[in-house]
Amino acid sequence: MRHSVTGPLGLVVLSFASVLxxxxxxxxxxxxxNRLPEPQSAALADTTVLTRDDIEARxxxxxxxxxxxxxxxxxxxxxxxGKLTSFFVRGxxxxxxxxxxxxxRIGSATAGTAALQNLPVELxxxxxxxxxxxxxxxxxxxxxxxxxxxxxxxxxxxxxxFSASGGSFDTxxxxxxxxxxxxxxxxxxxxxxxxxxxxxxxxxxxxEFAGCYTEEPDxxxxxxxxxxxxxxxxxxxxxxxxxxxxxxxxxxxxxxxxANNSHLLQQVAGATxxxxxGGFGHLALRLGSAWDRSSDYLDEAFEDRFxxxxxxxxxxxxxxxxxxxxxxxGADFLRDHVGGTxxxxxxxxxxxxxxxxxxxxxxxxRLEGSLRGDDNQQFGRHATGNAAAGYxxxxxxxxxxxxxxxxxxxxxxxxxxxxxxVFGPASNPDLRPERSQSLxxxxxxxxxxxxxxxxxxxxxxxxxxxxxxxxxxxxxxxALIRGVEATGSLPWRDWNLEAGLTLQDPExxxxxxxxxxxxxxRPRSAAHLDLARHIGRFSFGARWVGEGHRYxxxxxxxxxxxxxxxxxxxxxxxxxxxxxQLRAANVLDRHYETIAWYNQPGRxxxxxxxxxxxxR
Numbered sequence: 001m002r003h004s005v006t007g008p009l010g011l012v013v014l015s016f017a018s019v020l021x022x023x024x025x026x027x028x029x030x031x032x033x034n035r036l037p038e039p040q041s042a043a044l045a046d047t048t049v050l051t052r053d054d055i056e057a058r059x060x061x062x063x064x065x066x067x068x069x070x071x072x073x074x075x076x077x078x079x080x081x082g083k084l085t086s087f088f089v090r091g092x093x094x095x096x097x098x099x100x101x102x103x104x105r106i107g108s109a110t111a112g113t114a115a116l117q118n119l120p121v122e123l124x125x126x127x128x129x130x131x132x133x134x135x136x137x138x139x140x141x142x143x144x145x146x147x148x149x150x151x152x153x154x155x156x157x158x159x160x161x162f163s164a165s166g167g168s169f170d171t172x173x174x175x176x177x178x179x180x181x182x183x184x185x186x187x188x189x190x191x192x193x194x195x196x197x198x199x200x201x202x203x204x205x206x207x208e209f210a211g212c213y214t215e216e217p218d219x220x221x222x223x224x225x226x227x228x229x230x231x232x233x234x235x236x237x238x239x240x241x242x243x244x245x246x247x248x249x250x251x252x253x254x255x256x257x258x259a260n261n262s263h264l265l266q267q268v269a270g271a272t273x274x275x276x277x278g279g280f281g282h283l284a285l286r287l288g289s290a291w292d293r294s295s296d297y298l299d300e301a302f303e304d305r306f307x308x309x310x311x312x313x314x315x316x317x318x319x320x321x322x323x324x325x326x327x328x329x330g331a332d333f334l335r336d337h338v339g340g341t342x343x344x345x346x347x348x349x350x351x352x353x354x355x356x357x358x359x360x361x362x363x364x365x366r367l368e369g370s371l372r373g374d375d376n377q378q379f380g381r382h383a384t385g386n387a388a389a390g391y392x393x394x395x396x397x398x399x400x401x402x403x404x405x406x407x408x409x410x411x412x413x414x415x416x417x418x419x420x421x422v423f424g425p426a427s428n429p430d431l432r433p434e435r436s437q438s439l440x441x442x443x444x445x446x447x448x449x450x451x452x453x454x455x456x457x458x459x460x461x462x463x464x465x466x467x468x469x470x471x472x473x474x475x476x477x478x479a480l481i482r483g484v485e486a487t488g489s490l491p492w493r494d495w496n497l498e499a500g501l502t503l504q505d506p507e508x509x510x511x512x513x514x515x516x517x518x519x520x521x522r523p524r525s526a527a528h529l530d531l532a533r534h535i536g537r538f539s540f541g542a543r544w545v546g547e548g549h550r551y552x553x554x555x556x557x558x559x560x561x562x563x564x565x566x567x568x569x570x571x572x573x574x575x576x577x578x579x580x581q582l583r584a585a586n587v588l589d590r591h592y593e594t595i596a597w598y599n600q601p602g603r604x605x606x607x608x609x610x611x612x613x614x615x616r
Contacts, residue, residue, distance in 0.1 A: 161612020
């Protein structure tokens with residue numbers, strides 16, 4: 001899919017890409033790895049990009065669908081569509097992945113994670129996943145990496161597109177999009193809806209006190225409504241403004257003795273003002289706010305409500321001191337608010353930061369370095385850094401080395417969750433932030449249209465927060481994660497093959513009985529193959545994902561067997577604007593669990609009708 005680059009900001013993108021990579025392909029411009037526009041082939045960070053074309057071609061129905069099998073990503077799901085889902089990147093914890101939507105930090109300040117399972121793929125234009133620490137640019141939470149989601153963007157001729165689908169588990173889904181504009185102003189509006197009866201989420205036991213601690217052999221449904229609005233335009237010859245709003249509401253049924261359904265809200269709003277300074281570079285001012293709210297119910301009785309808001313502001317100046325160089329200086333501010341029916345001893349905290357980055361191409365060398373200082377209202381000052389170097393052994397082969405540090409502040413639940421009148425304290429206000437050190441060596445290359453990368457990494461995390469012998473959060477754990485990733489793509493005539501392999505050793509290094517065990521819910525091995533072919537108006541594809549065994553607990557006593565799934569897909573373009581798609585998921589009908597006692601969907605079939613050009 002080709003992204004239009006217009007207006008003052010577009011000129012900056014073009015000039016940056018030219019400075020950093022000469023005649024690189026502008027279709028591959030990314031912004032997340034180094035907080036500035038650059039070709040993916042130039043950035044040293046290991047980055048996966050998934051576009052609107054990928055979403056539609058793979059017929060992904062959720063972010064779990066889309067990210068399943070992506071190198072270095074392990075997913076744990078508690079019972080099917082819409083249920084609580086955790087994403088582990090390179091063996092780090094789920095709350096050590098920073099998630100952005102159109103540049104705005106999202107996630108629950110109480111739980112510490114983003115509810116990615118409730119962000120509809122219909123609203124997404126593009127995803128950038130950066131593996132490895134990025135705290136030196138983004139601050140807390142970016143120990144494992146950064147996942148940035150870009151909502152759909154307007155531009156070009158005004159023409160709508162929409163889709164409708166249905167299939168197994170009484171699933172119905174629809175989306176509609178309208179966008180258009182020119183280099184002076186553009187607008188897009190997207191809406192999505194899904195409803196499914198789901199599966200029996202949990203096979204728990206009240207007798208064994210396991211899983212969801214209850215026997216509820218019913219189907220647990222899920223539905224959502226979502227809307228995305230994004231607009232931008234020129235305010236002058238050198239000034240541009242862009243604003244976005246995403247709102248998603250969902251209702252989730254699940255099995256549980258305390259609560260068995262939830263209503264959730266995620267809302268993200270942001271605005272970016274950019275100013276070209278001519279030979280003195282480019283300024284960008286970003287403002288954002290993200291709301292995360294959940295209300296839990298037992299039958300129809302109200303039980304509990306959590307509401308958090310994250311307000312953010314950032315100013316970044318990018319300038320090219322000389323040919324082939326780029327200097328970025330920036331300041332960030334973040335304020336977390338906590339509300340709801342649960343009263344916390346502390347309900348808000350601030351974090352301010354300054355950072356600097358230098359990127360340069362010198363002969364065969366590519367150099368990247370960044371430093372950041374965070375001043376947290378609760379935990380004081382923390383410094384993080386990153387250094388990377390790439391050396392071109394030839395025009396098609398590059399050797400890379402990177403080192404970075406990271407940190408993560410404890411969540412409000414870890415610090416201040418109120419004591420239970422029966423069970424006593426449930427939090428620890430004396431916790432320290434988690435800290436990490438990561439090293440990566442990689443070799444990447446390309447031969448004509450084919451490309452590949454092999455990476456070896458080692459991450460040490462200290463002061464990991466876990467429950468102690470009194471079931472209170474404490475800085476008792478440490479972890480050493482070592483791994484190897486190999487990935488590649490091979491287009492050939494009408495065929496395209498993608499493959500990836502991850503081998504990792506996610507070791508618990510705490511000074512207790514769990515030392516030497518695997519970290520919970522991280523498989524030691526994972527692989528994927530994706531094969532696609534286009535024949536005239538038809539296309540066909542198959543995606544295989546396999547994962548080795550994992551353990552569900554820190555003690556290593558609950559072993560979850562490895563599994564593999566196979567998805568098949570087909571598409572027919574019946575006219576220039578109409579397409580029919582058919583997807584068969586888990587065609588081998590594998591029965592497996594990624595969390596003990598929680599079921600996963602079996603074989604399923606979905607039919608989709610689409611109107612509009614692919615990727616529009």
